Each structure stands twice: as structure tokens, then as C-alpha cells.
Amino acid sequence: MTRETLQLDVSITYGLPRSGIPAAVSFRRWVRAALEGRIRQADLAIRIVDAKEGRAFNRHYRGKDYATNVLSFPADLPEGLPEGVRLPLLGDLVICAPVVAKEAREQGKPLAAHYAHLTVHGTLHLLGWNHEDDTEAECMEGLEREILAGMGIDDPYQEG
Template identity: 80%
Template sequence: MTLGPARLDVSISYGVPRAGVPAAVSFRRWVAAALDGRIREADLAIRLVDAKEGRAFNRHYRGKDYATNVLSFPADLPEGVQLPLLGDLVICTPVVAREAREQGKSLNEHYAHLTVHGVLHLLGWDHEDDTEAECMEQLEREILATMGIADPYLPGG
């Protein structure tokens, strides 16, 4: 495994206390694994937020009045503009922590999974129907396995 594109710039913004939240180096490693073999250069930002900010983002951009685990905002570049800008991820830390507890998952591995999931959305993957969902979930399993992380779709995985 080569671990990521030739040039990767991941900006991490903490809108929450860092206690219990993975370090920036972990998020960069997870992004690199998701991008490995897919693109050569990438710039993206990850914002870690509390429930209030997560809910505001979800309400404003998706019309859903609750905080969700991860939101992906692919870059919308003008036609002809060639930049390695992928977009932004917003990860809601209390939702991630609650889900990990409820699902009996390692908190760190759940963050890894959601980071990979969000990056795949930035690359254009989706799960709007069963076929798309299975393809995306299989790719997530493969990426996570390269880092020794179990299948996140299995109970306790």
C-alpha cells in the first residue's frame, strides 16, 4: 500500500474540544487511504463540530433538522478550472461517539470509517439505491481493511 496521493493537503478544524477526538494525523492517514490509487493530488478540509453546529449544517444544506455523523461538500469548481480541490467534510463528534457506543464499535475505527465514507462522497460515490450502496460499502470495507479495520457493516464492526 502506497498510502495516498502524491500530494495531499488536509486541513483539520476543531470546533470542539480535542479530548476524545482523533488527532489530525489520524484523519490525514484515513483520507490518504481513501484516496490511494484514485487521484494524484488532493486538497480538502475537515471540520469537527458539536451537535448544534452539525444540526445547523444539516438543516441549511440538506433540509434535515438534526445533527448527522458526516456531511460531504464536494468542490463546485467552474468548468475548465483544474485544481486538486476535493471539498469539505463536516464530522459531528457527539453523533460519532453515540453511534460507536450504540453499535459496540471502537470510536477511532468509527471515525476512520466515516472519514473514508465522506471522502468517497467527495470523489462522487453515493448510496442512493441498493446497487450504489453495496458498491460503496464494499469499497469502504476494502479501504478500511488496508488499515486493519474490520468490516464496519457487521454488528460490532
Template identity: 75%
Template sequence: MTRGPVRLDVSVNYAAPRAGVPAAASFRKWVAAALKGRIREADLAIRIVDAKEGRALNRHYRGKDYATNVLSFPAELPEGVKLPLLGDLVICAPVVAREAAEQGKPAIAHYAHLTVHGVLHLLGWDHNNDKDAEAMEQLEREILAGLGLPDPYAGE
């Protein structure tokens, strides 16, 4: 576990209408919370997309022909290269808005959850089996609680 301040370079790019989408400062705060105590330095990009781009990316990279809420693209650096490049997140605004409405939660809380979830994927966390999923979900709960946000899995 690392201590002290984290040096972050988080680029947020809006490729979808901004209505209902949090400001870049919010995304940076959520990334910082997810990284706190885990790494000291990170560069990453977050791209907010529409359903068309989200679907195209999910189809191309995962073979799934629908827009999903968040995609994580960990940086793949050559052997021996040490850079703080963590990777990229793609968040699909219309999917986030729809899911938040369906789940009866504030959109901002869902954006925070998906940002934290995506950052944990960039750090190597996964949920391919029940044990890993439970550990990742618990960590997400703890990070979000530290931000004053509710349990994203309550009621499931």
C-alpha cells in the same frame, strides 16, 4: 487508477472539544487511504463540530433538523478550472461518539469509517440505491481492511 504518491493538503479544524477525537494525523492517514490509487493530488478540509453546528449545517444544506455524523461538500469549480480542491467534510463529534457506543465499536474505528465514507462522497460515490450502496460499502470495507480496521458493516 493512479500510481505513485498522492500529494495531500488536508486541513483539520476542531470546532468541538478534542476529548475522544482523533489527531489530525489520523484523519490525514484515512484520507490518504481513501484516495490511494484514485487521484494523485487533493486539497480538502475536515471540520470537527459540536451537535449545535452539525444540526445547523444539516438543516441548512439538507433540510434535516438533526445533527448527522458526516456531511460531504464536494468542491464546485467553474468550468475549465483545474485545481486539486476536492471539497470539505464536516464530522459531528458527539454523533460519532454516540453511534460508536451504540454500535459497540471503538470511536476511532468509526471516525476512520466516516472519514473514508465522506471522502468517497467527495469523489462522486453515492448510496442512493441498493446497487450503489453495496459497491460503496464494499470499497469502504476494502480501504478500512487495508488500514487494519474491521468491517464497519459487520452485524447489520
């Protein structure tokens, strides 16, 4: 049996200077790892933002007045896609660079590994994975560990 190659289009935009932020090729690799074997074709966008923009997104879409590390916006919203927009649109991720950097420092993790984890985490949300209860969280975290280990990245949930 042959394995189909994932057809993937990832657009990355920056709302702040790119210094200290992993290269676009890294984000694409992390998304591919999260999607490989789970979907055949996907288009998604990643926006890397500063704290002000991250806070605005979180306040507007989640009603929480602070910047958070990653927000996922699946394309298959209950109201459906706008007319003329067709799948394989998977959705959008918003990653807040200052929050990611602060968390990596506080948790003693390599910055790139934390970006990889949050990119995989957000991408799994786009596929419908959640962590609303303990059972869902255990399943999602297990899958994240497996995907990250496949890229040589340590367990993000292991306490230092």
C-alpha cells in the same frame, strides 16, 4: 510501472474541545487511504463540530433539522468553483463528534474505527461515490470495507 505518490493537503479545524477526538494525523491517514490510487492530488478540509453546529449545517444544506455523523461538500458543485479557485480542491467534510461518539457506543465499535469509517465514507462521497440505490450502496460499502481492511479496521457493516 511506478506508482505515483498522492499529493495531499488536509486541513483540520475543530469547533469543539479536541478531547476524545482522534489526532489530526489519523484523519490525514484515513483520507490518504481512501484516495490512494484513485486521484493524484487533492486538497480538502475537515471540520470537527459539536451537535449545534452539525445540526445547523444539516438543516441549512440538506433541510434536515438534526445533527448527522458526516456531511460531504464536493468542490465540483454544479455551479462550479468560484473564480480564482483551482483544482485540486476536492471539497470539505463536516464530522459531528457527539453523533460519532453516540453511534460508536450504540454499535459497540471502537471510537477511532468509527471515525476512520466515516472519514473514508465522506471522502468517497467527495470523489463522487453514492449510495442512492442498493447497487450503488453495495459498491460503495465494498470499497469502504476494502480500504478499512487495508488499515486493519473491521468491517463497519458487520452486525455484532
